[in-house]
Amino acid sequence: MQNIIIGQYVPGQSFIHKLDPRAKLITAFLFVIIVFLANNWITYALLGAFTLLAIFVSRLPLRYIYNGLKPILLVIILTFLLHVFLTKEGPLLFDWGFLEIYEGGVKQGVFISLRLLFLIMITSLLTLTTTPIDITVGIETLLGPMKKVGLPVHEFALMMSIALRFIPTLLEETEKIMKAQSARGAQFSSGPIKERLKSIVPLLVPLFVSAFKRAEDLAMAMEARGYRGGEGRTSIRLLKWSGKDTTLFVILLLLCISLLLLRS
Amino acid sequence: MDITIKGLEHSYSKGTPFERKALSNINLSIPSGTFQTIIGHTGSGKSTLIQHLNGLLKPTQGSIQIGDFKIQAGVKEKRLKALRKHVGIVFQYPEHQLFEETIEKDILFGPLNFGVPEEEAKKRAARLIQQVGLDESYLSRSPFDLSGGQMRRVAIAGVLAMKPSILILDEPTAGLDPRGRREIMDLFYRLHEEEGLTTILVTHSMEDAARFSDDILIMEKGGIALQGGPETIFSNPEALKKLSLDVPETVQFIHRLEERFTKNLPHSVFTLEAAVDAALSILQKGEENS
Ligand SMILES: Nc1ncnc2c1ncn2[C@@H]1O[C@H](COP(=O)(O)OP(=O)(O)OP(=O)(O)O)[C@@H](O)[C@H]1O
Ligand SMILES: [Mg+2]
Secondary structure (H helix, E strand, O other): OOOOOOOOOOOOOOHHHHHOOOHHHHHHHHHHHHHOOOOOOOOOHHHHHHHHHHHHHHHHHHHHHHHHHHHHHHHHHHHHHHHHHOOOOOOOOEEOOOOOOEHHHHHHHHHHHHHHHHHHHHHHHHHOOOOOOOOOOOHHHHHEEEEEEOOHHHHHHHHHHHHHHHHHHHHHHHHHHHHHHHHOOOOOOOOHHHHHHHOOHHHHHHHHHHHHHHHHHHHHHHOOOOOOOOOOOOOOOOOOOOEEEEEEEHHHHHHHHHHHOOOO | EEEEEEEEEEEEOOOOOOOOOEEEEEEEEEEOOOOOOOOOOEOHHHHHHHHOOOOOOOOOOOEEOOOOEEEEEOOOOOHHHHHHEEEEEEOOOHHHOOOOOOOOHHHHHHHHHHOHHHHHHHHHHHHHHHHOOOHHHHEEEEEEOOOOOOOOOHHHHHOOOOOOOOOHHHHHOOOOOHHHHHHHHEEEEEHHHHOOOHHHEEOOHHHHHHHHOOEEEEEOOOEEEEEEOHHHHHHHHHHHOOOOOOOOOOOOOOOHHHHHHHOOOOOOOOOHHHHHHHHHHHHHHHHHHH
């Protein structure tokens, strides 16, 4: 429970921490798109290099990131296996009668898993190095022009930031309730699977009850403090575009061009 | 079951940027049948300490021996469930653990998990719901229709229904009205006496600490600052003040009386009634003399 890094912010002073949230948001967004440009070893290597560089520059402890990825690793391995066993392309590598593994399958498996891994890393880096408030302000400014077409940009951004803000709280709450029920003999992390599944109800019911209560309290508190939506509301955070952000964009552009040139 | 804690240390989120040492070098032994109180400022590590006593938290250093169960840093204890049957914890704000459709089912959750036959568990529920100050008609109601204080009582009944031999109470009366507070504390004390429980009470109330404890432990910044019987602890207000803690009002009152009349009074006066008696004895003597 203590290892989950989704939505966590780790304070720091690195290059990436200091980037303008808008630059980071755009980068993450573009990255999600250009990941799909890669289709051979060299383009994947490029994306890998970019991801590793980003992690390195962020100066987040590697062990922390690794521990945070562990729960997701299972999904990635599963994806890999599915592709290995189900894609039937290229020369046959192994044949155990009922199981046939083709070269195309292995390649596909590696590529798709890498793609997943890169996506998760880059988006996690975004939240790990940006405070929820900065993310909100970033999104709100970026989507600002859409207000003219009547999109509820402010509300959307607020929703996002509240969600981000409460992920750690919910995890904490989950841990607390798990402890309370474990003390009453529920089994979450050991014992037969049937027992563990049965423990889900005693966990989820109190969790939902408190989440709804929290939501209600928050809404009440916001109203009591005069919150009236985005109209005329200014932000205490002023975003400033700096040389760092331009540097990031140049790197991203170079990455884009190389991908386009090198993909087969 | 005796409890022995040796060199206990605990860090939260070990190995992450959020690592935080919450306990260090705790050595403590609690003989079976003791009423042990733990006092300390918010964040001093009280809740962290007690969660080690049934394996909810694992020590990062040191060991905890409870009866013949041993929890040790780096060693996986396989009999945690058996241990938890013996060690009941009433958490801070236990009402958050309620989840069943009816109050009865919720109280039965613990006992049934630990293999108590349903008949017997139901009997316990019927008895306990009265002991915590509600009546049997509540058993078939939903726990979510209750007031906060009533929910607290149901949650407490749910822990007591497991019949633990070590009962741990983490600020069980926080947020209750004064009368409810007294009722609940009296219930715990009665159970402690009648069933020979080992009780560990975490509290901010010096009055409760003075009234019930055999031994008081004062924690500060993850360590033990003071330990001793209530008489020893409260006869030294200076040490308490240094830790920015108060002595109970009754004790303050007795000290003031002593100063005023330059007389020595017994220092084991912790209940309101005893304080009144002590004051009367001084005043009456005064009248006889004049
Ligand atoms: N789940 C957790 N994750 C990380 N740190 C924690 C966690 N729980 C407690 N801490 C930290 O450990 C320290 C001790 O906390 P603990 O809850 O044991 O204090 P406490 O004495 O019970 O306080 P209170 O009187 O407020 O209940 C605190 O500094 C707290 O911030
Ligand atoms: Mg606490």
